[in-house]
Amino acid sequence: MRVTFPVVGMVGGGQLARMTHEAGIPLGVRFKLLSDTPQDSAAQVIADVTVGDYRDLDTLRAFARGCDVVTFDHEHVPTEHLHALEADGIAVRPGPEALVHAQDKGVMRAKLDAIGVPCPRHRIVRDPDDVAAFAAEGSGFPVVLKTVRGGYDGKGVWVVSSPAEAADPFRAGVPVLAEEKVDFVRELAANVVRSPHGQAVAYPVVESIQVDGVCDTVIAPAPGLADELSAQAQQLALTIAKELGVVGHLAVELFETRDGRVLVNELAMRPHNSGHWTQDGAVTSQFANHLRAVLDLPLGDPRPRQPWTVMVNVLGGDFPDMYSAYLHCMARDPALKIHMYGKDVKPGRKVGHVTTYGDDLPEVRERARHAADYLRGTIQE
Known part of the structure; x- marks a missing residue:
C-alpha cells in the first residue's frame, strides 16, 4: 500500500527554503517550491519547482493547489493574497493575521504596545x-x-x-x-516555535553580532546573560507568538540595554539567521521544528548539544573559488560544519555559513571566525 506523505509548499527560493527542505528529507516530507528563478538557492535542490511571481495571485493559487500547507522563505507575499488562499481552503502557516506583524513595522509596533511588550x-x-x-x-x-x-x-x-x-x-x-536610537549593550535573539494546537518550544537566547547592518556572528547561548534576563527574553518571545497567533518559527530580535532590560527590535516569522546555529548545535534544528509546526506535528527538543555553538556567516568577497578553500578548512578543523547556499559570489552577499561547537568559547569562536575568513579569502593561512 502506498503511503502518502504531506506536501509542503514553500514560497521563496532562498537559502532558508533550501535548508528547510533538507530538514524534511529524513521525514519523507514532499516539497513544492515557488521560486523567482530556476537558479535560486532552493530551486537547485528541490525537484518540484514552479518559477513565477509570488505577487501574482493566479500564480500563487495555481502553485498552492495540491499543497497540504503553504509556508514562506520570506515575508513579502501580499497580505490580501494570503487571505485569498485561506478562502480557497489552503492552510497558510503562519497565517496572514500573524504574518502582517512581520510585514509591516507600524502594525507590529501597535500590536506589541497593545500587549505590553517593551519596545524602543x-x-x-x-x-x-x-x-x-x-x-x-x-x-x-x-x-x-x-x-x-x-x-x-x-x-x-x-x-x-x-x-x-x-x-x-x-x-x-x-x-x-x-x-x-537605543543605547544598547548588545543585540540578542530569542527563537521560538509554535504549532497550531499551541505547543511551543524556546531555544537558548543568543547573542547576534552585526556588521554594517548584516548578521555576522551568532553565539549560543549569549555569553554572560543573566538567567533572569534570558528567561524574560524567552517568555517575551513565547508571549508574542501566542498573542499574534504565530504558527512556525518566530525570531524576536532584541536589544539588551545598559540598565538591564530587553527591548524588542524586529520580528521574523520564518527560520532566521540567528537560528542557523541549531542545524549542528541543537537536538532539533529551527528548520525541522518549523516543518513540524506547520504540519502540526509534535515539536522537537530545542536544547543545545554542546555548551557553546558559534555560527559565522560567509559573505562574498573578491575570492569566488570557495571550494578550493575546503581542503585547508576541513584539514585544520575536522569538526567544522560548512553550509553553502549555491549562490554566485558577490561582495557582501550571504553565500553560506559555518558552525563550530565545544566547551571552550574562545576556541570555538576562533575556529568559526578562521573558517569564514578563509572561505571568503580575507586570510590565506
Missing part, C-alpha cells in the same frame, strides 16, 4: 519636520528611521542626525517609522 520609543512620522518633532520629544538626534514594509539586512533603515538627513526614507512613498 516610536511613532509613524509624516516628513522631516515630524522627525525633528519626534527627536525633540525624546533625547534628540540621532533617530532611527525605517520604512514600514520591505526592509531587511539593514535595507530600509537609516540613522539620521538632523532633519536634512531625514529626507531619503520618505522618497519611497511608504509610511516611515521613527524610533529612538
Whole structure:
C-alpha cells in the first residue's frame, strides 16, 4: 500500500527554503517550491519547482493547489493574497493575521504596545519636520528611521542626525517609522516555535553580532546573560507568538540595554539567521521544528548539544573559488560544519555559513571566525 506523505509548499527560493527542505528529507516530507528563478538557492535542490511571481495571485493559487500547507522563505507575499488562499481552503502557516506583524513595522509596533511588550520609543512620522518633532520629544538626534514594509539586512533603515538627513526614507512613498536610537549593550535573539494546537518550544537566547547592518556572528547561548534576563527574553518571545497567533518559527530580535532590560527590535516569522546555529548545535534544528509546526506535528527538543555553538556567516568577497578553500578548512578543523547556499559570489552577499561547537568559547569562536575568513579569502593561512 502506498503511503502518502504531506506536501509542503514553500514560497521563496532562498537559502532558508533550501535548508528547510533538507530538514524534511529524513521525514519523507514532499516539497513544492515557488521560486523567482530556476537558479535560486532552493530551486537547485528541490525537484518540484514552479518559477513565477509570488505577487501574482493566479500564480500563487495555481502553485498552492495540491499543497497540504503553504509556508514562506520570506515575508513579502501580499497580505490580501494570503487571505485569498485561506478562502480557497489552503492552510497558510503562519497565517496572514500573524504574518502582517512581520510585514509591516507600524502594525507590529501597535500590536506589541497593545500587549505590553517593551519596545524602543516610536511613532509613524509624516516628513522631516515630524522627525525633528519626534527627536525633540525624546533625547534628540540621532533617530532611527525605517520604512514600514520591505526592509531587511539593514535595507530600509537609516540613522539620521538632523532633519536634512531625514529626507531619503520618505522618497519611497511608504509610511516611515521613527524610533529612538537605543543605547544598547548588545543585540540578542530569542527563537521560538509554535504549532497550531499551541505547543511551543524556546531555544537558548543568543547573542547576534552585526556588521554594517548584516548578521555576522551568532553565539549560543549569549555569553554572560543573566538567567533572569534570558528567561524574560524567552517568555517575551513565547508571549508574542501566542498573542499574534504565530504558527512556525518566530525570531524576536532584541536589544539588551545598559540598565538591564530587553527591548524588542524586529520580528521574523520564518527560520532566521540567528537560528542557523541549531542545524549542528541543537537536538532539533529551527528548520525541522518549523516543518513540524506547520504540519502540526509534535515539536522537537530545542536544547543545545554542546555548551557553546558559534555560527559565522560567509559573505562574498573578491575570492569566488570557495571550494578550493575546503581542503585547508576541513584539514585544520575536522569538526567544522560548512553550509553553502549555491549562490554566485558577490561582495557582501550571504553565500553560506559555518558552525563550530565545544566547551571552550574562545576556541570555538576562533575556529568559526578562521573558517569564514578563509572561505571568503580575507586570510590565506
